[in-house]
Amino acid sequence: GMISHLKAERVTGEIEKLLTKGIVPSAGFAFGKRIGAMEATLPELADEAVWNAVLSSIDAAAAIVRDKERGLSETQKLQAMVAAMVLPLDVLSAEPLFRRLTFSKTDVVGVATTVLANRSEPSRLQGAKLSGELTERAYQNEVRKAVRAVGKANWRVLLAVAEIEHPGTTELFERTVVEHTIDTLGMKRLLEGKDLMEIFGMRPGRQIGETIALVEAARDADTILTKDDAIAFVRDLMK
Numbered sequence: 001g002m003i004s005h006l007k008a009e010r011v012t013g014e015i016e017k018l019l020t021k022g023i024v025p026s027a028g029f030a031f032g033k034r035i036g037a038m039e040a041t042l043p044e045l046a047d048e049a050v051w052n053a054v055l056s057s058i059d060a061a062a063a064i065v066r067d068k069e070r071g072l073s074e075t076q077k078l079q080a081m082v083a084a085m086v087l088p089l090d091v092l093s094a095e096p097l098f099r100r101l102t103f104s105k106t107d108v109v110g111v112a113t114t115v116l117a118n119r120s121e122p123s124r125l126q127g128a129k130l131s132g133e134l135t136e137r138a139y140q141n142e143v144r145k146a147v148r149a150v151g152k153a154n155w156r157v158l159l160a161v162a163e164i165e166h167p168g169t170t171e172l173f174e175r176t177v178v179e180h181t182i183d184t185l186g187m188k189r190l191l192e193g194k195d196l197m198e199i200f201g202m203r204p205g206r207q208i209g210e211t212i213a214l215v216e217a218a219r220d221a222d223t224i225l226t227k228d229d230a231i232a233f234v235r236d237l238m239k
Helices: 008-021 025-034 037-041 048-065 074-085 091-100 105-118 121-130 136-149 155-165 171-179 193-200 206-220 227-238
Strands: none
Touching: 008 025, 008 074, 025 037, 025 048, 048 074, 048 155, 074 105, 074 155, 091 105, 105 155, 121 136, 121 155, 121 171, 136 155, 136 171, 136 206, 155 171, 193 206, 193 227, 206 227
C-alpha cells in the first residue's frame, strides 16, 4: 500500500528510469509486477495479453533506440519508449495512464500519441512502393506528407516506433527523407506570400492564403512538385 502514497512525479520518474536506463526494461517491469507496483501504477496494462505485449514492445524499442545510427536524442529515446509502453493499447485506453503520470504533455505524451497514430505509415508506403502502386515521385510525396503529419514528433521517433511492429520496413523511408532532404526543404511551402506579391502582384489579404492553400493541396495530390510547377499552376488559376 506504500505505493499509493507516492507522488505522481516520483512514480513517473521511476517508470522513466525503467524505460530508459535498462538494456532489458522488461526485467524491471516484471519485478514491479511481482511486488504489486505495476497494478497500482499502471492498471491499464494489467490484462495478461496486454502485459506480455508490453514487455515484448519495450524490449524491442530499447534495442532500436540504442542503435546510434538512428540518431535519436535522449528526449527522443524517451518519447519512443513511452510510445512503446502503450503500443498494445489504443490511444483512448492510454489516456487515463497519461493523465495520471506527469510526463510532459507536449514533449512526451503529445509526441508518443502522434507517432502511435501514424506508426503504420512507413510499412504501408513501402508496400505500396514495392508493389508498383506508387511511383518513385509519388512515394517521395507520400513520405513528405507523413513527415509533415507527425509535426513536432521527429520522423526518426516515428520510424523507431514503426520498427517495433513492422521490423525491416523503415529503411526505405529513412533513405528517402535523407537523400531528398524532405525533413528540411520538403517541409517548406512551394510558394510564400512574398512570392505571390512579387510574381503576380497580389496584395496582402485573403487571396494569398487561399492561393497558397490551393498550391499545397495540388502538391499533396502529386499534381505539382517544384516551385516552377507551382508558379505555372497559379498562372493557370489566374487566367
